[in-house]
Amino acid sequence: MAQVFSVTNVVQLRTLVAVVRQGSFSGAARDLGYSPSAVSQQIAALERTCKVELFERRAHSVHPTPIARQIAERSNEVLMALDRLRDQIRAISQGWHGSIRVGAFGTASQHLLPTAVRHFVDRYPGSEVMLEEGFPTELLRALVARDLDVALVYSHGPSQRKWMKEIKFVELLSEKMLLVLPEDHPFAGHRHVSLADLRDEKWIASHEGTPGAEGLEELCAAAGMTPNIGFRSNDPDVMERLVREKVGVALIPAMGFVPMPGVTTVELADSNAMRIVYAAYLPDDASPLIEALVDALREVSSSLVGDGALTPWPHPQDPEG
Structure with missing residues:
Protein backbone atom coordinates (compact mmCIF):
# COMPACT_ATOMS: atom_id res chain seq x y z
CA MET A 1 0.00 0.00 0.00
CA ALA A 2 2.90 2.39 0.80
CA GLN A 3 4.21 1.87 -2.70
CA VAL A 4 0.78 2.63 -4.15
CA PHE A 5 0.51 6.00 -2.38
CA SER A 6 4.10 6.91 -3.17
CA VAL A 7 3.30 6.98 -6.88
CA THR A 8 -0.38 7.93 -6.83
CA ASN A 9 -0.84 11.59 -7.61
CA VAL A 10 -3.49 14.01 -6.44
CA VAL A 11 -4.90 14.55 -9.95
CA GLN A 12 -5.70 10.87 -10.29
CA LEU A 13 -7.44 10.80 -6.91
CA ARG A 14 -9.50 13.88 -7.75
CA THR A 15 -10.48 12.26 -11.05
CA LEU A 16 -11.51 9.06 -9.28
CA VAL A 17 -13.69 10.94 -6.81
CA ALA A 18 -15.34 12.91 -9.62
CA VAL A 19 -16.10 9.80 -11.69
CA VAL A 20 -17.61 7.98 -8.70
CA ARG A 21 -19.69 11.05 -7.87
CA GLN A 22 -20.93 11.68 -11.46
CA GLY A 23 -21.23 8.06 -12.55
CA SER A 24 -19.55 8.70 -15.91
CA PHE A 25 -16.29 9.88 -17.46
CA SER A 26 -18.08 12.64 -19.37
CA GLY A 27 -19.77 13.96 -16.22
CA ALA A 28 -16.43 13.95 -14.36
CA ALA A 29 -14.84 15.74 -17.34
CA ARG A 30 -17.43 18.54 -17.11
CA ASP A 31 -16.83 18.77 -13.36
CA LEU A 32 -13.06 18.95 -13.67
CA GLY A 33 -12.77 20.91 -16.91
CA TYR A 34 -10.98 18.02 -18.65
CA SER A 35 -11.79 16.13 -21.84
CA PRO A 36 -13.42 12.68 -21.43
CA SER A 37 -10.31 11.05 -22.89
CA ALA A 38 -8.12 12.78 -20.30
CA VAL A 39 -10.36 11.44 -17.53
CA SER A 40 -10.16 7.97 -19.02
CA GLN A 41 -6.35 8.19 -19.15
CA GLN A 42 -6.14 9.29 -15.50
CA ILE A 43 -8.32 6.39 -14.36
CA ALA A 44 -6.34 3.91 -16.45
CA GLU A 56 -16.76 -1.76 -14.98
CA ARG A 57 -16.94 -0.20 -18.45
CA ARG A 58 -20.26 -0.47 -20.24
CA ALA A 59 -21.49 0.97 -23.51
CA HIS A 60 -22.78 4.28 -22.17
CA SER A 61 -21.70 4.29 -18.52
CA VAL A 62 -19.16 3.10 -15.98
CA HIS A 63 -19.82 1.51 -12.61
CA PRO A 64 -17.31 1.77 -9.73
CA THR A 65 -16.18 -1.43 -8.11
CA PRO A 66 -16.39 -1.77 -4.31
CA ILE A 67 -12.68 -1.05 -4.00
CA ALA A 68 -13.08 2.10 -6.13
CA ARG A 69 -15.77 3.33 -3.76
CA GLN A 70 -13.54 2.67 -0.75
CA ILE A 71 -10.59 4.48 -2.31
CA ALA A 72 -12.81 7.39 -3.38
CA GLU A 73 -14.25 7.76 0.12
CA ARG A 74 -10.83 7.86 1.75
CA SER A 75 -9.39 10.02 -1.01
CA ASN A 76 -12.16 12.56 -0.49
CA GLU A 77 -11.05 13.03 3.13
CA VAL A 78 -7.42 13.44 2.06
CA LEU A 79 -8.30 15.87 -0.72
CA MET A 80 -10.38 18.00 1.64
CA ALA A 81 -7.43 18.15 4.04
CA LEU A 82 -5.14 19.15 1.17
CA ASP A 83 -7.57 21.89 0.15
CA ARG A 84 -7.57 23.24 3.70
CA LEU A 85 -3.78 23.16 3.73
CA ARG A 86 -3.67 24.99 0.39
CA ASP A 87 -5.95 27.69 1.76
CA GLN A 88 -3.83 28.03 4.89
CA ILE A 89 -0.64 28.34 2.83
CA ARG A 90 -2.26 30.98 0.64
CA ALA A 91 -3.46 32.86 3.70
CA ILE A 92 -0.01 32.82 5.29
CA SER A 93 1.75 33.81 2.06
CA GLN A 94 -0.65 36.71 1.58
CA GLY A 95 -0.26 37.81 5.17
CA TRP A 96 -3.76 37.01 6.38
CA HIS A 97 -2.65 35.02 9.40
CA GLY A 98 0.18 32.92 10.75
CA SER A 99 2.77 32.98 13.49
CA ILE A 100 5.71 35.34 13.88
CA ARG A 101 8.64 34.91 16.27
CA VAL A 102 10.06 38.11 17.72
CA GLY A 103 13.15 38.57 19.85
CA ALA A 104 14.02 41.73 21.80
CA PHE A 105 16.35 43.07 24.45
CA GLY A 106 14.89 43.91 27.85
CA THR A 107 13.90 47.58 27.60
CA ALA A 108 12.51 47.15 24.08
CA SER A 109 10.33 44.34 25.42
CA GLN A 110 8.92 46.78 27.97
CA HIS A 111 8.58 49.98 25.96
CA LEU A 112 8.31 49.08 22.26
CA LEU A 113 6.85 45.62 21.86
CA PRO A 114 3.58 45.67 23.84
CA THR A 115 2.00 48.55 21.92
CA ALA A 116 3.50 47.41 18.61
CA VAL A 117 2.07 43.93 19.12
CA ARG A 118 -1.36 45.41 19.83
CA HIS A 119 -1.24 47.42 16.59
CA PHE A 120 -0.08 44.30 14.74
CA VAL A 121 -2.79 41.94 16.00
CA ASP A 122 -5.46 44.59 15.38
CA ARG A 123 -4.50 44.39 11.71
CA TYR A 124 -3.88 40.61 11.65
CA PRO A 125 -6.28 39.17 14.26
CA GLY A 126 -5.62 35.59 13.15
CA SER A 127 -1.89 35.84 13.82
CA GLU A 128 0.13 34.47 16.72
CA VAL A 129 3.12 36.32 18.18
CA MET A 130 5.82 34.51 20.14
CA LEU A 131 8.26 36.67 22.11
CA GLU A 132 11.77 35.98 23.38
CA GLU A 133 14.38 38.11 25.13
CA GLY A 134 18.14 38.18 24.74
CA PHE A 135 21.19 40.28 23.98
CA PRO A 136 21.61 41.60 20.41
CA THR A 137 24.33 39.10 19.48
CA GLU A 138 22.18 36.18 20.67
CA LEU A 139 19.11 37.48 18.84
CA LEU A 140 21.00 37.99 15.59
CA ARG A 141 22.39 34.46 15.70
CA ALA A 142 18.86 33.16 16.23
CA LEU A 143 17.66 35.31 13.31
CA VAL A 144 20.29 33.92 10.93
CA ALA A 145 19.45 30.40 12.13
CA ARG A 146 15.80 31.22 11.32
CA ASP A 147 14.72 30.63 14.90
CA LEU A 148 13.38 34.21 14.89
CA ASP A 149 11.56 36.24 12.23
CA VAL A 150 12.28 39.71 13.65
CA ALA A 151 14.87 40.83 16.19
CA LEU A 152 14.98 44.13 18.08
CA VAL A 153 18.63 44.98 18.64
CA TYR A 154 20.79 48.02 19.31
CA SER A 155 24.26 49.44 18.86
CA HIS A 156 26.04 52.38 20.45
CA GLY A 157 26.32 54.55 17.35
CA PRO A 158 26.12 53.76 13.62
CA SER A 159 29.87 53.29 13.26
CA GLN A 160 29.88 50.57 15.89
CA ARG A 161 27.45 48.27 14.10
CA LYS A 162 29.48 45.24 12.96
CA TRP A 163 26.74 42.78 12.11
CA MET A 164 25.95 40.26 9.40
CA LYS A 165 25.59 41.63 5.90
CA GLU A 166 22.70 39.34 4.99
CA ILE A 167 20.46 41.04 7.55
CA LYS A 168 18.37 44.14 6.87
CA PHE A 169 18.40 46.69 9.70
CA VAL A 170 15.60 49.24 9.96
CA GLU A 171 16.48 52.08 12.34
CA LEU A 172 13.62 52.74 14.74
CA LEU A 173 14.94 55.34 17.17
CA SER A 174 18.00 56.71 18.92
CA GLU A 175 18.11 57.14 22.67
CA LYS A 176 20.51 59.10 24.81
CA MET A 177 22.80 57.36 27.26
CA LEU A 178 22.03 59.12 30.54
CA LEU A 179 24.63 59.64 33.24
CA VAL A 180 23.02 58.48 36.49
CA LEU A 181 24.41 60.14 39.65
CA PRO A 182 23.54 60.32 43.35
CA GLU A 183 21.38 63.41 43.83
CA ASP A 184 24.11 65.11 45.95
CA HIS A 185 26.94 64.36 43.50
CA PRO A 186 29.08 67.43 42.61
CA PHE A 187 27.94 67.18 38.97
CA ALA A 188 24.23 66.86 39.88
CA GLY A 189 22.36 69.82 38.49
CA HIS A 190 24.83 70.38 35.63
CA ARG A 191 23.27 70.59 32.21
CA HIS A 192 26.00 68.55 30.52
CA VAL A 193 29.00 66.55 31.73
CA SER A 194 31.79 65.10 29.62
CA LEU A 195 33.01 61.56 30.14
CA ALA A 196 36.53 62.98 30.40
CA ASP A 197 35.39 64.75 33.60
CA LEU A 198 34.52 61.38 35.14
CA ARG A 199 37.88 59.65 34.89
CA ASP A 200 38.17 59.39 38.70
CA GLU A 201 34.70 57.92 39.21
CA LYS A 202 33.94 54.31 40.05
CA TRP A 203 31.50 52.87 37.51
CA ILE A 204 28.59 50.47 37.69
CA ALA A 205 28.41 48.59 34.39
CA SER A 206 26.66 45.60 32.86
CA HIS A 207 28.40 42.25 32.74
CA GLU A 208 31.67 41.94 30.88
CA GLY A 209 31.24 41.10 27.21
CA THR A 210 27.69 42.46 26.99
CA PRO A 211 26.86 45.25 24.51
CA GLY A 212 26.28 47.67 27.39
CA ALA A 213 29.70 47.04 28.90
CA GLU A 214 31.41 47.23 25.51
CA GLY A 215 29.53 50.45 24.72
CA LEU A 216 30.73 52.07 27.96
CA GLU A 217 34.32 51.05 27.26
CA GLU A 218 34.18 52.37 23.69
CA LEU A 219 32.62 55.67 24.74
CA CYS A 220 35.25 56.13 27.46
CA ALA A 221 38.05 55.20 25.07
CA ALA A 222 36.82 57.87 22.64
CA ALA A 223 37.04 60.35 25.56
CA GLY A 224 40.62 59.29 26.29
CA MET A 225 39.93 57.38 29.49
CA THR A 226 39.37 53.89 30.87
CA PRO A 227 36.40 53.36 33.21
CA ASN A 228 37.18 52.09 36.72
CA ILE A 229 34.45 49.46 37.02
CA GLY A 230 33.63 48.38 40.55
CA PHE A 231 30.22 46.71 40.15
CA ARG A 232 28.38 44.84 37.42
CA SER A 233 24.69 44.12 36.88
CA ASN A 234 22.52 43.64 33.81
CA ASP A 235 19.47 45.04 35.62
CA PRO A 236 19.02 48.83 35.21
CA ASP A 237 16.99 48.94 38.41
CA VAL A 238 19.84 47.34 40.37
CA MET A 239 22.31 49.74 38.75
CA GLU A 240 20.20 52.73 39.82
CA ARG A 241 19.92 51.42 43.37
CA PRO A 259 13.21 57.88 38.15
CA SER A 271 27.89 63.49 20.90
CA ASN A 272 28.28 59.75 20.35
CA ALA A 273 26.74 58.85 23.74
CA MET A 274 23.64 57.34 22.23
CA ARG A 275 22.11 53.96 21.51
CA ILE A 276 20.39 53.21 18.20
CA VAL A 277 17.57 50.66 18.15
CA TYR A 278 16.91 48.57 15.04
CA ALA A 279 14.36 46.07 13.80
CA ALA A 280 16.31 43.34 12.02
CA TYR A 281 15.08 40.64 9.65
CA LEU A 282 16.27 38.56 6.69
CA PRO A 283 15.13 40.19 3.41
CA ASP A 284 14.81 36.79 1.72
CA ASP A 285 12.27 35.74 4.35
CA ALA A 286 10.28 39.00 4.31
CA SER A 287 6.52 38.49 4.39
CA PRO A 288 3.50 40.74 4.93
CA LEU A 289 3.52 39.67 8.59
CA ILE A 290 7.13 40.77 9.08
CA GLU A 291 6.61 44.03 7.23
CA ALA A 292 3.44 44.75 9.23
CA LEU A 293 5.24 44.21 12.52
CA VAL A 294 8.14 46.47 11.47
CA ASP A 295 5.61 49.14 10.45
CA ALA A 296 3.96 48.84 13.88
CA LEU A 297 7.34 49.20 15.57
CA ARG A 298 8.00 52.34 13.54
CA GLU A 299 4.68 53.82 14.64
CA VAL A 300 5.40 53.17 18.30
CA SER A 301 8.95 54.48 17.99
CA SER A 302 7.68 57.72 16.48
CA SER A 303 5.25 58.15 19.36
CA LEU A 304 7.89 57.65 22.08
CA VAL A 305 9.08 61.23 22.02
CA GLY A 306 9.00 63.15 25.29
CA ASP A 307 11.78 65.39 26.56
CA GLY A 308 14.14 64.64 23.67
CA ALA A 309 15.83 61.64 25.29
CA LEU A 310 14.26 59.45 22.60
CA THR A 311 14.36 60.50 18.95
CA PRO A 312 12.54 58.59 16.18
CA TRP A 313 14.85 57.73 13.32
CA PRO A 314 14.08 59.57 10.06
CA HIS A 315 12.25 57.48 7.49
CA PRO A 316 11.77 56.19 4.86
CA GLN A 317 15.50 55.97 4.07
CA ASP A 318 16.74 52.79 5.77
CA PRO A 319 20.32 51.60 5.22
CA GLU A 320 20.75 47.91 4.72
CA GLY A 321 23.08 45.69 6.71
Whole structure:
Protein backbone atom coordinates (compact mmCIF):
# COMPACT_ATOMS: atom_id res chain seq x y z
CA MET A 1 0.00 0.00 0.00
CA ALA A 2 2.90 2.39 0.80
CA GLN A 3 4.21 1.87 -2.70
CA VAL A 4 0.78 2.63 -4.15
CA PHE A 5 0.51 6.00 -2.38
CA SER A 6 4.10 6.91 -3.17
CA VAL A 7 3.30 6.98 -6.88
CA THR A 8 -0.38 7.93 -6.83
CA ASN A 9 -0.84 11.59 -7.61
CA VAL A 10 -3.49 14.01 -6.44
CA VAL A 11 -4.90 14.55 -9.95
CA GLN A 12 -5.70 10.87 -10.29
CA LEU A 13 -7.44 10.80 -6.91
CA ARG A 14 -9.50 13.88 -7.75
CA THR A 15 -10.48 12.26 -11.05
CA LEU A 16 -11.51 9.06 -9.28
CA VAL A 17 -13.69 10.94 -6.81
CA ALA A 18 -15.34 12.91 -9.62
CA VAL A 19 -16.10 9.80 -11.69
CA VAL A 20 -17.61 7.98 -8.70
CA ARG A 21 -19.69 11.05 -7.87
CA GLN A 22 -20.93 11.68 -11.46
CA GLY A 23 -21.23 8.06 -12.55
CA SER A 24 -19.55 8.70 -15.91
CA PHE A 25 -16.29 9.88 -17.46
CA SER A 26 -18.08 12.64 -19.37
CA GLY A 27 -19.77 13.96 -16.22
CA ALA A 28 -16.43 13.95 -14.36
CA ALA A 29 -14.84 15.74 -17.34
CA ARG A 30 -17.43 18.54 -17.11
CA ASP A 31 -16.83 18.77 -13.36
CA LEU A 32 -13.06 18.95 -13.67
CA GLY A 33 -12.77 20.91 -16.91
CA TYR A 34 -10.98 18.02 -18.65
CA SER A 35 -11.79 16.13 -21.84
CA PRO A 36 -13.42 12.68 -21.43
CA SER A 37 -10.31 11.05 -22.89
CA ALA A 38 -8.12 12.78 -20.30
CA VAL A 39 -10.36 11.44 -17.53
CA SER A 40 -10.16 7.97 -19.02
CA GLN A 41 -6.35 8.19 -19.15
CA GLN A 42 -6.14 9.29 -15.50
CA ILE A 43 -8.32 6.39 -14.36
CA ALA A 44 -6.34 3.91 -16.45
CA ALA A 45 -3.10 5.19 -14.91
CA LEU A 46 -4.56 4.85 -11.40
CA GLU A 47 -5.68 1.27 -12.17
CA ARG A 48 -2.14 0.41 -13.32
CA THR A 49 -0.75 1.85 -10.10
CA CYS A 50 -3.23 0.04 -7.86
CA LYS A 51 -3.08 -3.13 -10.01
CA VAL A 52 -6.83 -3.50 -9.79
CA GLU A 53 -9.84 -2.68 -11.97
CA LEU A 54 -11.69 0.31 -10.53
CA PHE A 55 -14.62 0.61 -12.96
CA GLU A 56 -16.76 -1.76 -14.98
CA ARG A 57 -16.94 -0.20 -18.45
CA ARG A 58 -20.26 -0.47 -20.24
CA ALA A 59 -21.49 0.97 -23.51
CA HIS A 60 -22.78 4.28 -22.17
CA SER A 61 -21.70 4.29 -18.52
CA VAL A 62 -19.16 3.10 -15.98
CA HIS A 63 -19.82 1.51 -12.61
CA PRO A 64 -17.31 1.77 -9.73
CA THR A 65 -16.18 -1.43 -8.11
CA PRO A 66 -16.39 -1.77 -4.31
CA ILE A 67 -12.68 -1.05 -4.00
CA ALA A 68 -13.08 2.10 -6.13
CA ARG A 69 -15.77 3.33 -3.76
CA GLN A 70 -13.54 2.67 -0.75
CA ILE A 71 -10.59 4.48 -2.31
CA ALA A 72 -12.81 7.39 -3.38
CA GLU A 73 -14.25 7.76 0.12
CA ARG A 74 -10.83 7.86 1.75
CA SER A 75 -9.39 10.02 -1.01
CA ASN A 76 -12.16 12.56 -0.49
CA GLU A 77 -11.05 13.03 3.13
CA VAL A 78 -7.42 13.44 2.06
CA LEU A 79 -8.30 15.87 -0.72
CA MET A 80 -10.38 18.00 1.64
CA ALA A 81 -7.43 18.15 4.04
CA LEU A 82 -5.14 19.15 1.17
CA ASP A 83 -7.57 21.89 0.15
CA ARG A 84 -7.57 23.24 3.70
CA LEU A 85 -3.78 23.16 3.73
CA ARG A 86 -3.67 24.99 0.39
CA ASP A 87 -5.95 27.69 1.76
CA GLN A 88 -3.83 28.03 4.89
CA ILE A 89 -0.64 28.34 2.83
CA ARG A 90 -2.26 30.98 0.64
CA ALA A 91 -3.46 32.86 3.70
CA ILE A 92 -0.01 32.82 5.29
CA SER A 93 1.75 33.81 2.06
CA GLN A 94 -0.65 36.71 1.58
CA GLY A 95 -0.26 37.81 5.17
CA TRP A 96 -3.76 37.01 6.38
CA HIS A 97 -2.65 35.02 9.40
CA GLY A 98 0.18 32.92 10.75
CA SER A 99 2.77 32.98 13.49
CA ILE A 100 5.71 35.34 13.88
CA ARG A 101 8.64 34.91 16.27
CA VAL A 102 10.06 38.11 17.72
CA GLY A 103 13.15 38.57 19.85
CA ALA A 104 14.02 41.73 21.80
CA PHE A 105 16.35 43.07 24.45
CA GLY A 106 14.89 43.91 27.85
CA THR A 107 13.90 47.58 27.60
CA ALA A 108 12.51 47.15 24.08
CA SER A 109 10.33 44.34 25.42
CA GLN A 110 8.92 46.78 27.97
CA HIS A 111 8.58 49.98 25.96
CA LEU A 112 8.31 49.08 22.26
CA LEU A 113 6.85 45.62 21.86
CA PRO A 114 3.58 45.67 23.84
CA THR A 115 2.00 48.55 21.92
CA ALA A 116 3.50 47.41 18.61
CA VAL A 117 2.07 43.93 19.12
CA ARG A 118 -1.36 45.41 19.83
CA HIS A 119 -1.24 47.42 16.59
CA PHE A 120 -0.08 44.30 14.74
CA VAL A 121 -2.79 41.94 16.00
CA ASP A 122 -5.46 44.59 15.38
CA ARG A 123 -4.50 44.39 11.71
CA TYR A 124 -3.88 40.61 11.65
CA PRO A 125 -6.28 39.17 14.26
CA GLY A 126 -5.62 35.59 13.15
CA SER A 127 -1.89 35.84 13.82
CA GLU A 128 0.13 34.47 16.72
CA VAL A 129 3.12 36.32 18.18
CA MET A 130 5.82 34.51 20.14
CA LEU A 131 8.26 36.67 22.11
CA GLU A 132 11.77 35.98 23.38
CA GLU A 133 14.38 38.11 25.13
CA GLY A 134 18.14 38.18 24.74
CA PHE A 135 21.19 40.28 23.98
CA PRO A 136 21.61 41.60 20.41
CA THR A 137 24.33 39.10 19.48
CA GLU A 138 22.18 36.18 20.67
CA LEU A 139 19.11 37.48 18.84
CA LEU A 140 21.00 37.99 15.59
CA ARG A 141 22.39 34.46 15.70
CA ALA A 142 18.86 33.16 16.23
CA LEU A 143 17.66 35.31 13.31
CA VAL A 144 20.29 33.92 10.93
CA ALA A 145 19.45 30.40 12.13
CA ARG A 146 15.80 31.22 11.32
CA ASP A 147 14.72 30.63 14.90
CA LEU A 148 13.38 34.21 14.89
CA ASP A 149 11.56 36.24 12.23
CA VAL A 150 12.28 39.71 13.65
CA ALA A 151 14.87 40.83 16.19
CA LEU A 152 14.98 44.13 18.08
CA VAL A 153 18.63 44.98 18.64
CA TYR A 154 20.79 48.02 19.31
CA SER A 155 24.26 49.44 18.86
CA HIS A 156 26.04 52.38 20.45
CA GLY A 157 26.32 54.55 17.35
CA PRO A 158 26.12 53.76 13.62
CA SER A 159 29.87 53.29 13.26
CA GLN A 160 29.88 50.57 15.89
CA ARG A 161 27.45 48.27 14.10
CA LYS A 162 29.48 45.24 12.96
CA TRP A 163 26.74 42.78 12.11
CA MET A 164 25.95 40.26 9.40
CA LYS A 165 25.59 41.63 5.90
CA GLU A 166 22.70 39.34 4.99
CA ILE A 167 20.46 41.04 7.55
CA LYS A 168 18.37 44.14 6.87
CA PHE A 169 18.40 46.69 9.70
CA VAL A 170 15.60 49.24 9.96
CA GLU A 171 16.48 52.08 12.34
CA LEU A 172 13.62 52.74 14.74
CA LEU A 173 14.94 55.34 17.17
CA SER A 174 18.00 56.71 18.92
CA GLU A 175 18.11 57.14 22.67
CA LYS A 176 20.51 59.10 24.81
CA MET A 177 22.80 57.36 27.26
CA LEU A 178 22.03 59.12 30.54
CA LEU A 179 24.63 59.64 33.24
CA VAL A 180 23.02 58.48 36.49
CA LEU A 181 24.41 60.14 39.65
CA PRO A 182 23.54 60.32 43.35
CA GLU A 183 21.38 63.41 43.83
CA ASP A 184 24.11 65.11 45.95
CA HIS A 185 26.94 64.36 43.50
CA PRO A 186 29.08 67.43 42.61
CA PHE A 187 27.94 67.18 38.97
CA ALA A 188 24.23 66.86 39.88
CA GLY A 189 22.36 69.82 38.49
CA HIS A 190 24.83 70.38 35.63
CA ARG A 191 23.27 70.59 32.21
CA HIS A 192 26.00 68.55 30.52
CA VAL A 193 29.00 66.55 31.73
CA SER A 194 31.79 65.10 29.62
CA LEU A 195 33.01 61.56 30.14
CA ALA A 196 36.53 62.98 30.40
CA ASP A 197 35.39 64.75 33.60
CA LEU A 198 34.52 61.38 35.14
CA ARG A 199 37.88 59.65 34.89
CA ASP A 200 38.17 59.39 38.70
CA GLU A 201 34.70 57.92 39.21
CA LYS A 202 33.94 54.31 40.05
CA TRP A 203 31.50 52.87 37.51
CA ILE A 204 28.59 50.47 37.69
CA ALA A 205 28.41 48.59 34.39
CA SER A 206 26.66 45.60 32.86
CA HIS A 207 28.40 42.25 32.74
CA GLU A 208 31.67 41.94 30.88
CA GLY A 209 31.24 41.10 27.21
CA THR A 210 27.69 42.46 26.99
CA PRO A 211 26.86 45.25 24.51
CA GLY A 212 26.28 47.67 27.39
CA ALA A 213 29.70 47.04 28.90
CA GLU A 214 31.41 47.23 25.51
CA GLY A 215 29.53 50.45 24.72
CA LEU A 216 30.73 52.07 27.96
CA GLU A 217 34.32 51.05 27.26
CA GLU A 218 34.18 52.37 23.69
CA LEU A 219 32.62 55.67 24.74
CA CYS A 220 35.25 56.13 27.46
CA ALA A 221 38.05 55.20 25.07
CA ALA A 222 36.82 57.87 22.64
CA ALA A 223 37.04 60.35 25.56
CA GLY A 224 40.62 59.29 26.29
CA MET A 225 39.93 57.38 29.49
CA THR A 226 39.37 53.89 30.87
CA PRO A 227 36.40 53.36 33.21
CA ASN A 228 37.18 52.09 36.72
CA ILE A 229 34.45 49.46 37.02
CA GLY A 230 33.63 48.38 40.55
CA PHE A 231 30.22 46.71 40.15
CA ARG A 232 28.38 44.84 37.42
CA SER A 233 24.69 44.12 36.88
CA ASN A 234 22.52 43.64 33.81
CA ASP A 235 19.47 45.04 35.62
CA PRO A 236 19.02 48.83 35.21
CA ASP A 237 16.99 48.94 38.41
CA VAL A 238 19.84 47.34 40.37
CA MET A 239 22.31 49.74 38.75
CA GLU A 240 20.20 52.73 39.82
CA ARG A 241 19.92 51.42 43.37
CA LEU A 242 23.69 51.03 43.56
CA VAL A 243 24.02 54.64 42.37
CA ARG A 244 21.57 55.69 45.09
CA GLU A 245 23.82 54.01 47.65
CA LYS A 246 26.66 56.23 46.35
CA VAL A 247 28.99 53.37 45.41
CA GLY A 248 29.41 54.55 41.81
CA VAL A 249 27.91 56.18 38.74
CA ALA A 250 26.34 54.53 35.71
CA LEU A 251 25.30 55.04 32.11
CA ILE A 252 21.75 53.88 31.46
CA PRO A 253 19.87 54.25 28.14
CA ALA A 254 16.85 56.53 28.27
CA MET A 255 14.32 53.69 27.86
CA GLY A 256 15.92 51.81 30.75
CA PHE A 257 15.88 54.68 33.24
CA VAL A 258 13.06 54.88 35.79
CA PRO A 259 13.21 57.88 38.15
CA MET A 260 13.67 56.97 41.81
CA PRO A 261 14.44 58.98 44.95
CA GLY A 262 18.09 59.62 45.59
CA VAL A 263 19.31 59.62 41.98
CA THR A 264 19.38 62.15 39.17
CA THR A 265 20.46 62.16 35.53
CA VAL A 266 22.70 64.46 33.53
CA GLU A 267 23.14 64.46 29.78
CA LEU A 268 26.57 63.69 28.41
CA ALA A 269 28.29 66.28 26.26
CA ASP A 270 29.83 63.48 24.17
CA SER A 271 27.89 63.49 20.90
CA ASN A 272 28.28 59.75 20.35
CA ALA A 273 26.74 58.85 23.74
CA MET A 274 23.64 57.34 22.23
CA ARG A 275 22.11 53.96 21.51
CA ILE A 276 20.39 53.21 18.20
CA VAL A 277 17.57 50.66 18.15
CA TYR A 278 16.91 48.57 15.04
CA ALA A 279 14.36 46.07 13.80
CA ALA A 280 16.31 43.34 12.02
CA TYR A 281 15.08 40.64 9.65
CA LEU A 282 16.27 38.56 6.69
CA PRO A 283 15.13 40.19 3.41
CA ASP A 284 14.81 36.79 1.72
CA ASP A 285 12.27 35.74 4.35
CA ALA A 286 10.28 39.00 4.31
CA SER A 287 6.52 38.49 4.39
CA PRO A 288 3.50 40.74 4.93
CA LEU A 289 3.52 39.67 8.59
CA ILE A 290 7.13 40.77 9.08
CA GLU A 291 6.61 44.03 7.23
CA ALA A 292 3.44 44.75 9.23
CA LEU A 293 5.24 44.21 12.52
CA VAL A 294 8.14 46.47 11.47
CA ASP A 295 5.61 49.14 10.45
CA ALA A 296 3.96 48.84 13.88
CA LEU A 297 7.34 49.20 15.57
CA ARG A 298 8.00 52.34 13.54
CA GLU A 299 4.68 53.82 14.64
CA VAL A 300 5.40 53.17 18.30
CA SER A 301 8.95 54.48 17.99
CA SER A 302 7.68 57.72 16.48
CA SER A 303 5.25 58.15 19.36
CA LEU A 304 7.89 57.65 22.08
CA VAL A 305 9.08 61.23 22.02
CA GLY A 306 9.00 63.15 25.29
CA ASP A 307 11.78 65.39 26.56
CA GLY A 308 14.14 64.64 23.67
CA ALA A 309 15.83 61.64 25.29
CA LEU A 310 14.26 59.45 22.60
CA THR A 311 14.36 60.50 18.95
CA PRO A 312 12.54 58.59 16.18
CA TRP A 313 14.85 57.73 13.32
CA PRO A 314 14.08 59.57 10.06
CA HIS A 315 12.25 57.48 7.49
CA PRO A 316 11.77 56.19 4.86
CA GLN A 317 15.50 55.97 4.07
CA ASP A 318 16.74 52.79 5.77
CA PRO A 319 20.32 51.60 5.22
CA GLU A 320 20.75 47.91 4.72
CA GLY A 321 23.08 45.69 6.71
